[in-house]
Every structure is written in structure tokens, then in C-alpha cells.
Amino acid sequence: MSRDTTRRSLLLGAGTLVAGLAAPGLLRAQETPSRNVSGFVTHDWRDHFETLGAGAIVADTTSTSLHYWSADGSDYRVFPTSVPASDELTRRGYTEVVEKKVAPSWTPTPSMRERFPEWPAVVPGGDPRNPLGACALYLSWQYYRIHGTHDTRKIGRSSSDGCVGLYNEHITQLFDLVPVGTQVRII
Known part of the structure; x- marks a missing residue:
């Protein structure tokens, strides 16, 4: 995995975590489809x-x-x-x-x-x-x-x-x- 991919994954993960803390019900209603390890x-x-x-x-x-x-x-x-x-x-x-x-x-x-x-x-x-x-x-x-x-x-x-x-x-x-x-x- 490239450094950019790792950084992007961490940033996206952090954004999802913050959104989940702010509005847990809203996150579930708007979740994107799940992805496997290959993306x-x-x-x-x-x-x-x-x-x-x-x-x-x-x-x-x-x-x-x-x-x-x-x-x-x-x-x-x-x-x-x-x-x-x-x-x-x-x-x-x-x-x-x-x-x-x-x-x-x-x-x-x-x-x-x-x-x-x-x-x-x-x-x-x-x-x-x-x-x-x-x-x-x-x-x-x-x-x-x-x-x-x-x-x-x-x-x-x-x-x-x-x-x-x-x-x-x-x-x-x-x-x-x-x-x-x-x-x-x-x-």
C-alpha cells in the first residue's frame, strides 16, 4: 500500500469516526456500501x-x-x-x-x-x-x-x-x- 493510500485511508477513517460521534443515527442511514480489503x-x-x-x-x-x-x-x-x-x-x-x-x-x-x-x-x-x-x-x-x-x-x-x-x-x-x-x- 502506498503512503498516499495509507494517509487517505486514515483521513477518511477519522472523518467517518467524527461524523459517527456527531450523529450516530445519521451515519447509519447514509452509510456507503461496505468494501473489502481490496477496496x-x-x-x-x-x-x-x-x-x-x-x-x-x-x-x-x-x-x-x-x-x-x-x-x-x-x-x-x-x-x-x-x-x-x-x-x-x-x-x-x-x-x-x-x-x-x-x-x-x-x-x-x-x-x-x-x-x-x-x-x-x-x-x-x-x-x-x-x-x-x-x-x-x-x-x-x-x-x-x-x-x-x-x-x-x-x-x-x-x-x-x-x-x-x-x-x-x-x-x-x-x-x-x-x-x-x-x-x-x-x-
Whole structure:
């Protein structure tokens, strides 16, 4: 942790303490979401799903993070993500993992081909130009994926054309954990 980060954390902590002493009831009513040690907003799966089923994923487009819970609830992980670059490209709601692919090929959507006619019709898996990275979780929504990326500058930013991207090492971890049928919510 950098000196600036430590100083900022101490100052923010002190401000919260003072505010809490001044108006404890007010602080509880206006609390910000809790954050874990990595600085990500934490979520409780029960706020999004009735049961864990085969497992659960919440992709939070505001905090650019993906939250995963195993079917028995014993494994909770948070990964930094890229998210769609605009609200027009963002799909929110409930879906599920319907297919998993290692080194998937990538086909630009019709709207992408319209905007960028020079793009190839298909980019094979393993090609550095392939934006799906090492592997992908295909969702029940057409053209929507949770996938890796070779362009690590995108992680933590709104920069994709609609999908949720993770570092390749993180999508590989998630890929091994997530069965087909895992429920997903994009918020």
C-alpha cells in the first residue's frame, strides 16, 4: 500500500469516526456500501438471488467488479473487471452461464461490423487480436460474455463493447469454478 493510500485511508477513517460521534443515527442511514480489503464494494448473494443454486455471479458495472459465490456458499471471490463503455451497450438483469469455451473464437456482432466494416468476420482463439482472451463464459443473452482479455488496460474501466472482461488469469480461475447453470446478475 502506498503512503498516499495509507494517509487517505486514515483521513477518511477519522472523518467517518467524527461524523459517527456527531450523529450516530445519521451515519447509519447514509452509510456507503461496505468494501473489502481490496477496496471493492462487497455484496451479499441474498440481495440478488433467492438461492445459490449451482452458484452465483454478480457483475457490478459501477464498481467494475465481479462477485462469485460457490453453490454451497463456502467460496466467495471478487475480481476487477472491465464493463461496457456506455449505458447503451450495457445489459442489466438476470441471465445464466449456458456454455464455457477455452480459447474461444470471436465474431463481431452485426452492429460492430456495421460500425467497423474493416474488422475480420471471425478472429480465431489464441489470436492476440481476439478480445475474448483465454476463455469465456457464454450467457443466455446473445453476444454477451464474461471473458478474459489480452488488453489489461481495460480492467477497472468502462471500455468494452458490451461484455464483462477479466484479466486472463482471473477468468481462468473463474472458469474452473463456474458450472454451466450458474446464475448471473449484471447490475
